[in-house]
C-alpha cells in the first residue's frame with residue numbers, strides 16, 4: 001500500500017492528514033501552531049501517523065501547505081493553501097464551484113472548476129476582521145467559548161448591529177453593549193452577522209449562483225455557517241471536519257505528484 005501526507009501549517013492551527021492509495025483518510029490531527037511552525041508541523045504529522053498506525057518511512061510523498069509551509073524540511077514539496085483547499089473541497093463536494101475558507105488569520109474566496117482547479121480567488125489578509133481570531137477575541141470579551149457563542153446566537157430574538165469591523169473597536173463595542181444590558185445572545189448573533197457582512201462583501205461576486213462549500217476552522221461554528229448562509233442566500237456545504245480540507249487537498253496532490261514522478 002502507498003501512503004501520502006498533507007501538512008497544513010496555518011497561522012493558528014496545524015493540521016495533518018494521511019491518505020492511502022485508495023483515497024481513504026486513515027489518520028488526521030489538529031494542533032495549535034504556536035510559535036515554532038517547524039515543531040508544529042512535525043508534531044501534527046507524527047500525531048496523524050500515530051492515528052494511522054504508520055511510521056514516517058511508510059510515507060511515499062509529503063506536501064506541506066499553509067502560512068508556515070516552507071518551515072518543514074520533511075515535506076517533498078510545498079503548495080499554496082488556495083490550491084489545496086480547492087482540491088480538498090472538490091474531493092468532498094464534487095458539485096462545489098466556490099470555496100470560502102475562513103481560518104485563524106485570513107479569509108479567502110476561491111472559484112473552482114469541476115476538477116477542483118483554481119479559476120480565481122480573493123483574499124482578506126490585511127487584518128483579523130472576519131476571521132477566527134476575531135471570533136475568539138469577541139467570545140473572550142463575552143467570557144464564553146466558541147461553542148457557547150454558537151448556541152447563544154440561535155436564541156437571539158433581536159438584531160443588534162456591531163458596526164465596527166476593526167477587532168479593537170468591535171471589542172469595545174461588544175463590551176459597552178453588554179454593560180448597557182444587551183443580552184449575550186443578541187451580541188453573539190450580531191458578531192456573526194458582522195463577519196457574514198464582511199465575508200459577503202468579499203465573496204458575493206464569486207459565489208453568486210454557485211454551489212459553495214465553507215472550509216477552515218471557523219466553518220465548525222454553526223452560528224457562523226448559519227449567519228453566512230443567510231447573508232449569501234445560499235446553503236453552504238460543510239464537510240464533517242472542514243478544518244482539515246487544506247491538509248486533505250495537500251495529501252491528494254501528493255498522490256498525484258507521486259504517480260507522475
Ligand SMILES: Nc1ncnc2c1ncn2[C@@H]1O[C@H](COP(=O)(O)OP(=O)(O)OP(=O)(O)O)[C@@H](O)[C@H]1O
Nearest residue numbers: 010011012013103104105106132216217218220221
Ligand atoms: N468549534 C469551533 N467554532 C468556532 N471556531 C472554531 C472552532 N474550532 C476552531 N475554530 C477556529 O478556527 C480557527 C482556526 O482555523 P484554521 O485551522 O482553518 O486556521 P489556520 O489555517 O491556522 O489560519 P489561516 O488559514 O488564516 O492561516 C481558530 O480561529 C479557531 O478559533
Ligand SMILES: [Mg+2]
Nearest residue numbers: 010066081103
Ligand atoms: Mg488555513
